[in-house]
Amino acid sequence: MSDKKPPVIELVDLKKRFGIGDASHDALDGVTLTVERGEFIAIMGPSGCGKTTLLNVLGLLDSDVDGDYILNGTNTTLLSRRKQAHIRSKQIGFVFQSFNLIPRLTVLENVAMPLLYKGDLKTKRLKKASAILKTFHLHEREYYMPHQLSGGQVQRVAIARALVNEPSIILADEPTGNLDSNASHIIMEELSELHKKGNTIIMVTHNPNLTTYASRVITMLDGKIDTDTFRLPSSQSKHEKIPLGDMEEIQ
């Protein structure tokens, strides 16, 4: 491979339309965007401007779009749903506003779940999940049920879950939307920490204060990119992604 790696994400004139005929409405109206490795992007904008739709498309949850979405050099719009699921499993980590842990599974089982669809054996799954929880200082909460944790803790578990399969990109949809400001800052510190370790993060937020953590801020309006601002020298994001724990040991 050449030293100049291809961008993680390339969007070319991406369009997403809801409804039919007169009632149709373009949620995304020609978005062209390139995301380099190691960027921390905050997407802002008023309600209904297409932020969440964009994130769903980036996460391959919504593939019924016009235009091209090239992820790590692969054009995903032509792939089957099954292939897209495999890409989600290996390359994408989700963090949701409402946390979305499975309530009847323990913290450890929740974190280990993405590895199931990657095909890891049970012992390996749990070991990896345990190792990653340790980096979030949650290893004492492994056997708690999600409802026994505070909101901030639950979101940290969710971030751990998004990271456990070592994804290329982390997609966060208002990760602090359901948290108080104290917990919000803890979560943002965690994300910022991941960013410094070389992870690519794309985050949707309503809170302008939180954009200070990001390296690039994109504002959207009516399905189009309105402004695109780089806040930090991009040199910082050029180095390789550093694994979080001693993952080699486990494997």
Add this chain to the structure above:
Amino acid sequence: MLLYNHIENALQSVRSNKLRSLLTALGITIGIASITAILSLGAGARAIVADQVDSLGGTLAIVRPGVQASSLSQNISQLSSPQYAASTLTKDDLSTISKTEHVSAVAPLMVLQGAVHGDLSAPPVGTHIVATTPQLQEINQIKIFDGQFLDEDLIETTAVVGYQLAIDLFGTEQVIGKSIKVRGETFTIIGILERINTPINFNTVDFDKSVFIGFESGILQNQGTAHIQQINFQVDSVANLDSAVIEVNKALLKNHLNQPDFTVATGASIAQPNSQLFTIITGVSVAIAAISLLVGGVGIMNIMLVSVAERTREIGIRKAMGATNGNISMQFITESLLLSIVGGILGYVLGYLLAFGVSLLLTFDPVFSWEILATALCVSVITGTLFGAFPAIKAARKDPITALRLYN
């Protein structure tokens, strides 16, 4: 590996809804229990006659008038044809068989209808008058409760009665020396058989309710003609059975002017008319029992649909984490399979408890066989897959975005 995880997942889901899962499985349990009970009792009924033949040591063969039905439908039409038609077997046939090589004993069964009177005023109904020879005791291994079986020297004026008939006629089983009126003729009872309690047997009459008189006396009572329903004969060893049967067939065919209007049967084919009848009865009963299984299956489908709706959000999360549609549908299929297999195993056990309970009222026992176990398991697996498939496909087709937005 993924399957193991699905099983674990399904177990956990079942455990978290114990009562609901139990009630759902109960539907399958009842269906499988009724099928198991019917099949095991049906097999038991089919085995009665075959077991009787086996217990006589494998040297027995019988000759019956007419041609034995080879298929089920022929058997059904034979059932409805008159049983009182004149028999094609004659006294000549009897002597022909007894002269055949290797045949060690021959006994005709000439069954007459008619009133039998004893001490009690009301004659019992359903009594069979069996005219035969003393050799029947040897061939059928008849056990005597008291006295003796028919004897060549006294055959014209003596009779032997079945255990139940003795009680019905005289109110006691101490009947030796008493007089019995068979179609107006008086006989002296010289023996009483042990109770055998096999109303269904290859002789087509219930020996417990029969009176045995000499063959010649029977012919006299039947206006001088022999009306032989069946001839039982025994060969000297198992090895000679086949050759003897062939010889008998040949000789009888000659007697009957080459008209094959009789059947020589051995082993399992002796039991065939009975077992075919029971096959029909079992088949119809199983078909009815299958309806309850259908109801159980719909119950599983119903609960699985509820379960899918309840876990819509979980499906969304799993899909976002990289689960394919196949993974999701496997998860729910595994769960419905678990319910149906557990239900099926419980039903199998319950079915046998039921069968043994019912068999207390019957003259035969349920049969254990791997076929019944396999049927029970296969049927529950098929039910689980069939009725779990629709909910599972429904789960797999859920749109992850909608599923995740739910209850937000």
